[in-house]
Amino acid sequence: MSVDAAVVFENVSKRYVRGDAQYTSLRGQLAGLVRHREPAERSRPALEDVSFRVEHGESLALVGPNGAGKTTALKLLAQISRPTAGSIRFRGRLAALIEVSSGLHPELSGRENIWLYGRILGMSRADIRRQFDAIVEFSELGDVLERPVKMYSSGMELRLGFSIASHLDPDIFIVDEALAVGDAGFQAKCVERMTALVREGRTLLFVSHNLQAVEALCERSLFLLGGRLEMEGPSREVIARYLEWTDEHRQRLLGESAAGARGPVRLTAATLHGLDGAERYEFEPGEGLEVRLRFESDGPVRGPHVNLGISDARAGLLVQCSMLHDGRAPEEMPASWECRCRIESLPLKPRLYDVFCDVYGERGHGVLSEWSRVAAFRVVGVMGGGPLAVSDVDTSGPVSVGYDWRLEAR
Amino acid sequence: MSALPETVVTGGGGFSSRRAAREVWAYRDTVLAFAERNVRVKYKQTLLGALWVVLQPLAFMVVFTVALGRLADVPSAGTTYEAFSLSAFVAWSFVQNAVTQGANSLVADAAFLRKVYFPREVPVLAAQLSAAVDFGVGLLVFFVLGPILGAEVAITWLLAPLLFVGLFVMATGASLLLAGLNVYYRDFRNALPFLMQLWLFASPVVYPATVIPEKWQPLYALVNPAAGWLDSMRRVLTVGQLPDPSLLVPSLVSTVVLAYAGLRLFRRLEPNFADVV
Numbered sequence: 097m098s099v100d101a102a103v104v105f106e107n108v109s110k111r112y113v114r115g116d117a118q119y120t121s122l123r124g125q126l127a128g129l130v131r132h133r134e135p136a137e138r139s140r141p142a143l144e145d146v147s148f149r150v151e152h153g154e155s156l157a158l159v160g161p162n163g164a165g166k167t168t169a170l171k172l173l174a175q176i177s178r179p180t181a182g183s184i185r186f187r188g189r190l191a192a193l194i195e196v197s198s199g200l201h202p203e204l205s206g207r208e209n210i211w212l213y214g215r216i217l218g219m220s221r222a223d224i225r226r227q228f229d230a231i232v233e234f235s236e237l238g239d240v241l242e243r244p245v246k247m248y249s250s251g252m253e254l255r256l257g258f259s260i261a262s263h264l265d266p267d268i269f270i271v272d273e274a275l276a277v278g279d280a281g282f283q284a285k286c287v288e289r290m291t292a293l294v295r296e297g298r299t300l301l302f303v304s305h306n307l308q309a310v311e312a313l314c315e316r317s318l319f320l321l322g323g324r325l326e327m328e329g330p331s332r333e334v335i336a337r338y339l340e341w342t343d344e345h346r347q348r349l350l351g352e353s354a355a356g357a358r359g360p361v362r363l364t365a366a367t368l369h370g371l372d373g374a375e376r377y378e379f380e381p382g383e384g385l386e387v388r389l390r391f392e393s394d395g396p397v398r399g400p401h402v403n404l405g406i407s408d409a410r411a412g413l414l415v416q417c418s419m420l421h422d423g424r425a426p427e428e429m430p431a432s433w434e435c436r437c438r439i440e441s442l443p444l445k446p447r448l449y450d451v452f453c454d455v456y457g458e459r460g461h462g463v464l465s466e467w468s469r470v471a472a473f474r475v476v477g478v479m480g481g482g483p484l485a486v487s488d489v490d491t492s493g494p495v496s497v498g499y500d501w502r503l504e505a506r
Numbered sequence: 507m508s509a510l511p512e513t514v515v516t517g518g519g520g521f522s523s524r525r526a527a528r529e530v531w532a533y534r535d536t537v538l539a540f541a542e543r544n545v546r547v548k549y550k551q552t553l554l555g556a557l558w559v560v561l562q563p564l565a566f567m568v569v570f571t572v573a574l575g576r577l578a579d580v581p582s583a584g585t586t587y588e589a590f591s592l593s594a595f596v597a598w599s600f601v602q603n604a605v606t607q608g609a610n611s612l613v614a615d616a617a618f619l620r621k622v623y624f625p626r627e628v629p630v631l632a633a634q635l636s637a638a639v640d641f642g643v644g645l646l647v648f649f650v651l652g653p654i655l656g657a658e659v660a661i662t663w664l665l666a667p668l669l670f671v672g673l674f675v676m677a678t679g680a681s682l683l684l685a686g687l688n689v690y691y692r693d694f695r696n697a698l699p700f701l702m703q704l705w706l707f708a709s710p711v712v713y714p715a716t717v718i719p720e721k722w723q724p725l726y727a728l729v730n731p732a733a734g735w736l737d738s739m740r741r742v743l744t745v746g747q748l749p750d751p752s753l754l755v756p757s758l759v760s761t762v763v764l765a766y767a768g769l770r771l772f773r774r775l776e777p778n779f780a781d782v783v
Contacts, residue, residue: 112781171780172515175623178777179517188510192621199617201543203550212546215539217622244550267510 100187102268102299103150103173108182110143110168110323142168144323145182150268152187155300157310157331159338160320161345166303169320170270173301188267191218200257202246206237209245213260227263234285235259262289268299307335343377343474359465361397361455365390366470368451371438378476381444381496387437387451387471394431399458401425402435406442406449408494413452414444420460443496446475521773523766529625536624540615540632544607545639559643563595570595570712583714585744586656593652593743594711596644597736600670601677602702604637608681609698612689616783626776627769630685634678641670652743660746666739669749672761673735679765686772689783705730710737715753728756731764 143165150156158166171177173184174192199216200209210231214224224231232238235255237248245253271290287309294300294313304310310317310331317334319327319341327337370376371384379385387404391397402425406415417437419425450472455465530537549555567588574580575587582590611629612619619626645666653659688694706712708730715737718726727733734757738749 175513175515176620177780179515181517184515185512186515187512190513199615199621201547203547204543208546212539212543216536216618216624218536218624220535 100152101149102152102154102188103186103301104184105146105148105169105173106183106185108143108146108169108172108179108184109141110165110172110177111141111180141323143172143179146320146323146325147182148318148325148328150299150301152267152299153297154316155294155302155314157302157304157314157317157334158320159304159307159310159317159334160326161342163322164320165323166320167272168323170272170301170303174270186268189218189265190268190270191264191266192261192270192272200245200253203244205244206235206241206248206256209256210260213257214263217261217264219264223265227265231259231263234262234289258286262286266298268301269293270301272303307339311335339474343472347472359455359463361391361393361400361464363389363453363465363468363470364392366451366453368471368473371440376473378474379442381446381475381477382441385439385442385473387439387453389435389437389453389470390433391429391435391455391465392432393464396431397429397433397457397464399425399427400429400464401456401460402437403454403456404437405452406444407452408447408449414449414494415439415442420456442475444475445494445496446477447494448472448474517777521770523769526625526627526769526773530627530631533624533628536628537631537635540629541635541639544632544636548636556643559640560647563592563599563644563647566595566599567592574712580713581716583716583740583745585658588655589652589657589744590714590740591712592648592655593657593740594736596641596648597670597673597739598706598709598711599644600637600641600673601732602706603640604634604674604677605680605684606698606702607633607637608677609684609688610695611681612685612779612783613692613695619780619783626779627682627772630681630772631678634674634681637677638670638674645670648743657744658746660742662742662746662748665742665749669735669739669742672758673732673739675765676731676735676757676761679731679761679768682768682772683764686768686775689779690775705732709733710740714740715750724752724756726756727753728760731757731760733757735761 146165146169148156158169160166168177170192172179173186174190200213204212210228211224214227214231215221219227232241235252235258237252237256237259240248240252245256248256290300290302290313300313302310302314314331316329317331318325319334319338321341326341327334365388367375367388368377369386369388370379371386373386376385389402391400401419403418403420404416405413407413417439450469452467453465453470454463454467456462457464549558552558554561570591571587575582575591580587608630611633612626615629618624618629648657649663684694684698688698709732715723715726715733727737734749734754737753741747741749
């Protein structure tokens, strides 16, 4: 490591003032003085004693669950917020590719906003003159440039904001998840732009829950947990450790949520298996899956209808296996029984999926066991190498089908 | 690569007005961008546009001329009450606009504060600048209307821009003081219109400073830093007199104190602005 790094964090800590004190009034403050609240009690650490360095031209990702301090670390680096202790040094111009549309002024036209916003973000007039056409082209807003921004749709606003921010010319740039805006085509353009900047040798600090993107863009990663630096190393290893943690964490949550589900029929165990019967957590696209559910109740149950659902993070189910739909259910089951649902092939793309379950009574009347998340699994594998494969998140379709392109001149 | 300038971010460090000035100077273009935006936005979708700059002091002048000049017969220091009050309102409008907008600027531009770095004085200064543009227009209008209403055309008019610098520094100090507190305590936003009203009547705007007994005048101008500047502005604009040192000097002293205290408090509160705004 050279002495001359692009970014150096040295024993950086940050404590935020507690939520209730954030939007304060003089009266509340005076009351606080009288009640002698301890200052230590009023703040929680968002980042604790974090040290790391980023070399010039390197791209580094910060991964970790929500509230781990990733965004806080970037905010401190961007000088938006100040550290409570420690110091941060960086060399050269720094800019954040952030969701900036909230700063656009609704009364001003797109053109005026580019000029003003660009300068507020730190571009010189000459920079903007040089980049103006590129910004307009990138935003795809050429036709409505003279209209006030208040007449834009929210998608257009986001695009304008991001276009301006992405045409800054920094030595170090910071990308937070907010990047995931706009339609899929625009997202692909954003990823393309990021990749280009990295290839040009800019230093990148990247925060994302999209681990595929992290792996594709960054050689090295930091795993933050509860404001502390849990692990630092090559992205592949750090991601593996992070996934291990999320899986453990998820199983813990599942245990709690399944135990908490109410109803006369209690789910006591939910496990996932391969078609060979071995218990599994990871599956490949197209592989088969068997869900095994153990139920208990105080006595025999008449006509229980079991329903299963599989979903990714978004609303709604991707797959539903329902006895209510099939129109057949067992006549009667004893006080303790197992239900197996065998899915021959799951055409799903790589990511995390949740399994939900509930049980309805005879002829579909009455809830015997409430709808709750009972298990989770991960589909692993690599989907192609195109620019969108990297940004394969919520907006891209989760279902994997076999297909083939045919192109011919006509 | 080592040619790239290094930036160090730490939690605090001591206060240095010189460092503050250097940081703000480095971001002068950002100040101008914010100021330009303020001016543009102010006249978007308004029917009368720039006329508003003129209408505000004119309306005040008419109201107070009728209420005080005619009905209450308030003295007008050697000129007509019309010229007397118009000259004062052109200057007072600046203080009112600059401090009101300056004090609210951080809250109004919270979207930027949470996402972009610039010295936090930038929006406050920009508010002073956009108010200064209005003052410039107002002054030009006075140069035309003033003599018609009875003001004396005099060489002392040339002092007006110089006195304006003093007024500008004073408004900046007050704005920094209030803007910093406003981020933490929104009480100030509610109290501001009332405070400005109070300040107006505590200043020699609708009445001449001579209504204060002579021996109390220096103290008056020391407590109210606007007093010396407003009184001097009126003297040079309406009756061709030089500023009265017994008012101007105390106000100069309290202006410097106010500006320093404002900046100092602002810098002390500044590290947490983005977290609480």
